[in-house]
Amino acid sequence: MNPKILIIIPAFNEAGAIARLLEEIQTAFPQADRVVINDGSHDLTEENALKTKTFVATLPFNLGIGGAVQTGFQIAHDENYDVAIQVDGDGQHDPVYIRDLVKPILEGKLDLCVGSRFLGNLPGYQSTLARRTGIRFFCRLLELLTGLYLTDPTSGFRATSKKLIKVFADFYPVDFPEPEAIKIAKRHGAKIGEIPVQMRERQGGRSSIRHLATLYYMAKVTFAIFIDLLKKKS
Amino acid sequence: MQAKTFALVMTALVLFFVINRIRHQKMSFKYALVWLLLSFFTILFSIKDAWLQAISKWAGFALPSNFVFFLLLIFVIFFSLLLTLYINEQNSRTEALAQAIAKLDYRLKKLEKEDEKKI
Numbered sequence: 001m002n003p004k005i006l007i008i009i010p011a012f013n014e015a016g017a018i019a020r021l022l023e024e025i026q027t028a029f030p031q032a033d034r035v036v037i038n039d040g041s042h043d044l045t046e047e048n049a050l051k052t053k054t055f056v057a058t059l060p061f062n063l064g065i066g067g068a069v070q071t072g073f074q075i076a077h078d079e080n081y082d083v084a085i086q087v088d089g090d091g092q093h094d095p096v097y098i099r100d101l102v103k104p105i106l107e108g109k110l111d112l113c114v115g116s117r118f119l120g121n122l123p124g125y126q127s128t129l130a131r132r133t134g135i136r137f138f139c140r141l142l143e144l145l146t147g148l149y150l151t152d153p154t155s156g157f158r159a160t161s162k163k164l165i166k167v168f169a170d171f172y173p174v175d176f177p178e179p180e181a182i183k184i185a186k187r188h189g190a191k192i193g194e195i196p197v198q199m200r201e202r203q204g205g206r207s208s209i210r211h212l213a214t215l216y217y218m219a220k221v222t223f224a225i226f227i228d229l230l231k232k233k234s
Numbered sequence: 235m236q237a238k239t240f241a242l243v244m245t246a247l248v249l250f251f252v253i254n255r256i257r258h259q260k261m262s263f264k265y266a267l268v269w270l271l272l273s274f275f276t277i278l279f280s281i282k283d284a285w286l287q288a289i290s291k292w293a294g295f296a297l298p299s300n301f302v303f304f305l306l307l308i309f310v311i312f313f314s315l316l317l318t319l320y321i322n323e324q325n326s327r328t329e330a331l332a333q334a335i336a337k338l339d340y341r342l343k344k345l346e347k348e349d350e351k352k353i
Contacts, residue, residue: 035340050343057340059332071333075340 003082003106005032007098008072009054010065011089015043021091022052028095029102035075036089039068045089065156066174073160077169084168085159092125093157097197101159104193111161111190112182116152120196134218138179141225146186150194153179157197164190173224176217183228238280245276268313 007025011018018036025034036049040062049056057071069086076084083105087093097115104110117124118135127135135154143149156178160168167188173180185192252269255261279286283298290301 037336055340055343057336059336061332063329063332067329067333071336074333075337078337 002031004080005029005083005085005102006072006076006079006081007032007034007085007087008069008076009034009036009049009087009089010039010068010072011036011041011045011049012039012062012065012068013041013043013045014089014091015041015045015048017091018045018089019048019052021087021089021095022049022054025087025095025098026052029098032085032098032102033081035072037068037072039063039065064174066172066177069156069177070168070172073165073168073172076165081165082162083159084165086156088156092199092201094124094198094200097157097195098159100195101157101197104195105159105161109191110193111164112185112192113159114150114152114155114182114192114194115157115197115199116150116155116194117197117199118151119194122196122198124198125201130214134214137218138221141222142179142182145225145229146183148182148186148192150182150192152194153182155197155199157199160185161190164188176221179221180224180228183225187228187231187233189233238283241276241280245273245280249273272309 007029009018009021009025014021022034022036025032034054036045036054036056038046038049038056038058040059046056046058057075059068059071063071072086073084083102085098085102087095087098093115101113101115104113117127135152138153139150142153154176164185167184167190168181171184173184182192248269252261252266252273256263256266279302286301287298290298293301295301295304
């Protein structure tokens with residue numbers, strides 16, 4: 001029997017980019033179901049997504065990326081999917097790589113496969129210097145605490161196995177959740193790895209992380225990762 | 235004497251406001267309780283200020299007013315801590331509700347689509 005795969009696409013005010021992205025996903029990986037988690041958008045994100053014959057789950061107000069992605073995992077869990085893939089609704093993640101991302105999960109080699117823009121020597125968007133510094137900080141922090149070295153722990157382009165779908169449906173961090181989610185996955189004994197991907201500059205919307213907020217998120221995520229250390233292993 | 239009157243008047247105002255809110259069902263007993271207790275003790279110590287002086291002396295405060303400030307500070311700190319917890323709880327609940335609505339939305343659209351296929 002073929003595994004059931006769900007692609008979760010969190011989107012907030014991405015009316016401009018969403019339809020094209022969904023068509024690209026359909027072309028690149030037609031065997032998966034798609035659900036757009038419309039995170040309380042004020043524009044035509046929902047309408048434009050529905051035009052491409054994609055399922056849309058609309059949140060009544062904006063929860064932020066963490067709450068939106070968790071909704072996706074809850075749907076994946078309720079509908080008994082075997083694999084969930086996260087693709088950002090802003091078009092930064094090139095759907096061409098979904099196939100590579102999902103392969104180690106289907107082969108049972110990994111429970112969480114992260115698409116890294118720093119692995120290998122692929123060209124493409126590598127973010128600003130300040131943000132790369134922040135990313136490197138989380139690489140080191142996670143390595144120190146879990147012994148696992150990932151090159152791009154902030155990447156939201158990832159595939160997760162059934163085991164982690166349940167974990168993330170129950171609890172998924174809020175505000176810049178990606179590094180913390182890795183720590184949580186590790187605590188649940190997940191096999192985690194990376195594959196190289198190419199990222200693009202966002203095609204619409206704007207990043208949820210800007211200016212001074214960056215400092216707040218750095219502190220918040222560091223704190224959250226340390227708090228996770230205090231939680232029981234399972 | 236003036237301080238006493240002032241304390242009594244302020245407490246009366248707080249009490250009037252809280253009871254009025256309860257009467258209009260805008261405040262439940264659970265959340266009004268802390269204000270009712272605060273008012274009760276303020277009135278008690280305004281009238282029986284000798285008791286207040288005795289307790290503050292026993293607790294080691296040089297002036298009863300320092301003792302009152304100290305108590306109020308503790309009250310404010312703990313009450314805001316409680317309110318922070320309460321806000322957080324409400325926040326998680328609202329978030330869970332929003333997610334439940336989104337999931338229902340998803341299921342509804344899916345069922346509608348399945349229906350269309352049957353027709």
